[in-house]
Amino acid sequence: MKNTIREIVFNAAKSAFDKGLLPSDEIPQMEIETPKHKAHGDFSTNFAMVSAAIQKMAPKKIAEHLVSSIEASELVEKVEIAGPGFINFFLTNDAWYPVIDDILSKDVAYGSSNFGNKKKVQVQFVSANPTGPLHVGHGRGAAVGDSVGNILSFAGFDVQKEYYINDSGRQIRTLGTSVWVRLQQQDGRDILFPDDCYKGNYIKDIAKAILEKEGPDLLQKEEKHGIEICARFAAAKILEEIKQDLNSFGIEFDQWFSEQSLYDSGRVDKVIADLKSKDLVFEKDGAQWFRTEIFGDEKDRVVVRNNGLTTYFASDIAYHIEKFERGFDTVIDVWGADHHGYIKRIEASVEASGKQKEQFQVILVRLVNLLRGGKPVQMSTRAGEFVTLKNILNEVGKDAARFLFLSRSYDSGLDFDLELAKQKNSDNPVYYVQYVHARITGILLKAQEREIISHIDLKQGEYLELLQEPEEINLIKILSSFTENVEKSAKTLHPHVIFTYLMTLASAFHGYYNKHKVITHDSNLTQARLSLVLCVKKVIRNGLSLLGVSAPERM
RNA sequence: GCGCCCGUAGCCGAGUGGAUAAGGCGUCAGCCUCCGAAGCUGAAGAUCGCUGGUUCGAUUCCAGCCGGGCGCGCCA
Structure with missing residues (x-):
């Protein structure tokens, strides 16, 4: 929809130039945005404001010329100039109906796109040492890494999920x-x-x-x-248990990569030798140092200690270089935020191997504060006693845990309250969203029982023009923005964008449900509304699946 | 001390440089003979940490300060 508006603006600008209304045909970097307030239309562009310098004309004047050159379209109800020179587009209801058929035909693929151009991306996450069970912090990292992988894949990237086993x-x-x-x-x-x-x-x-x-x-x-x-x-036993825990958390890796294998294959030695030949590794105090400082690190780092043993960093250099040799355009690591001091070091390795440091990205996930009824859960690392991921899954379940882990940006700390996570009410957002899915399933089954529809999975919208209520048009607009939200989430590597989107959609649906009956005495209208709510159901399901949360038919 | 991250209502928090700053919790007042109340509606509540700067326009970008977190091993 946004692209359609963009085209309309392009064409109008060109036509205004042809008619001599605008002195330049240069089109600057402009935005087509969805305004915060409905009074500002469905879409808005800052074309006039950003063109002021080029056209040497007041923004309002530019806006007037542009608007006068916009061709009449069935999609556009009206165009307004507002504020400092915004051009606001108000679309007709008819413009939105095709979204319904689009969702019904694309089904599970609705929301996917070619945004990533099949670029090869690796997401490496969890990567806990096989020396003990996974805990809450690993859980948040796992949920984030897995979802980022799902989202990138849905947005058209070629994604591989990997677990690095520190088995040296x-x-x-x-x-x-x-x-x-x-x-x-x-x-x-x-x-x-x-x-x-x-x-x-x-x-x-x-x-x-x-x-x-x-x-x-x-x-x-x-x-x-x-x-x-x-x-x-x-x-072996601990790794097996880690695999099982991740499995019950709904996570499957494409590859498990062993650190030891880097030593066994001689890669670590080879990398150090290569760096030495480029004078990027030197000897001091009996140890071998990598010149990370010239790449922006605070100081140089040891790769081989004076006792001859390599450091963890040495195998990490080899590992990251090996990843790029496997053909990934971009490599993403999900780490706990306490490891942030390590980024510069790995960036240095990546740059030293001839790649751009932008090809390596780190998602830093902040710590989780585990609470029970508002009170911190005591975890004594000294005694080795802590709440494991398995404990949490058994107590609150996979869906609630994953949804809460993804409920906000990972660069904020997260309070995870076990009591809250268990509650089956509005305090717990996962049920708010899943409830939409179950509720709609209930409606569709009822409609089928009453023989209004023969099958609950319609392939095409019916009597869509009967959808005239503002809540209905609003719902379609939200549905239509799913794809761009997936892309935004992929671009920023922030899964909580999907969380926020789902909450918005769920809220709009619940409001609609309480105000209007889907099944009415008017059979045409009923079919139109069933088409609409079926679309809501499908988009809720698609969104939840990106977060690794199930969409139940019944609750 | 140096580096990275964070600072938005009583609390938790969303917000690609745009117009009147989401939503939730909590508080107050309402909605089920009717498709699932795990739901909905309304009210009150914000000098977006402070001070400058860039810009036609800053919660957003830059600098400094204040407050919080984390990191500064020949540990992993």
Whole structure:
């Protein structure tokens, strides 16, 4: 619809120039926007104001000439000049009806577009160490990453979702030691539990599980070997549980990428050697440093320590360069906001490999404050006690959790109240939106029962011109803006744009429902309204699915 | 101290440089013999942290200050 208006403005500008009303045929960067206030029309352009300098003419004068050159159209009811020179377009009701047939025919694809031009994008998220269960913070990151992937894909990007497994020797060895020590303790030996080991109770469970599998001989093994066995077993088991948790959170990754594989294939060594040959890595104090400072970082960073071991950063450089070698145009990482100091470092790696730093983007997700009835839930990392993602899913359910995680911009902190999330009332926005879907399904079934329609999934709108109520036209307008909202969400990488859109649509529907009956004694009008609400149902479903939330037929 | 992020009503918060700053919670007053009340309608509530600057126009961009969060390891 916006593009149609843009065309009308272009043509009018050209015609005004041809007629000699405007001195220049240059068309500046102008906006076609939907005004905040209905009194300002359906669409508005700042053409006259931004043209003032080019045309050397007062904005109002330009607007007058432009408006006088607009060709009459069935879509446009009237055009007004307002304020400092805005040109406001008021469309006829007829202009909006085609939206209904468009939605009915595109169905699950309505809202998708070619905005991304099939550009290859990778979204990497969660990527938690396989050393313990996922917690709330991972949940928010997971919801954000998964939705961003869905939205980009819907907007026409070629998206791959990836999980980076930090399974490098060092961390996994600590995990192995943790299990090994617990094993010894459970066998009655008096061993002090090391401070840098993982303290959670899940370690004890893993110790029991491995003892069951390997038998008591395990305890007699030489320590180094025993730790190794424990490490492998524990990492595999935890990763399996992480996969299950993510699965019940509705998330599937296209690829699980192992950090260890970067070492095994020699990529880490090769990258360091390459950087050294370009003099981007140098030696100081017995360590190898990457000159990240020349790329804008605060200081240079160590990639190989003076004890010969590589840092986490070393494999991260190799990993990000490897991603681009896989052909991605853009690589997006979803991180906890506490890692923001790391961005410059990775940008440096990306630039050093010859890519633009804009091709690497980081979504920083702020922390989640877990509450119960307004009071903070105590989480002691010292004791390894925390509320896991699994606990939350069991308590509040996938849909409520995901919707709340995406309810606001990720660059704000989020209070997640377990009591609130469980409530099935208007305090809980997920039900507000899902209720629309269930409610409409109810109406359609009723209409089918009364034999007004033979099937609840109409393929084409009927008697649309009977939709004359302002609430009806307003609903269609909101429906028609779904695609541009998806694009905006994709462009800004902000899934909460979809959340806000769904709330707006749901609110408009509930208001309409309370004011007007869909099923009336007038069968033509009823069919028209059924066409409309079916479209609302489909768009609600499409929007919810981008957020990974289900659209129930009944609640 | 340096760097990044945030500052919008009592609270939570939306807002591609545009005209009268969404919505929700909470408060107050209403709506079910009628398609699902997990819903709706109305009222009250804001010097958009402060001060300058850029602009025809700033909540939005820039600078400084104030307040909050996070980060500044040869940890991951």
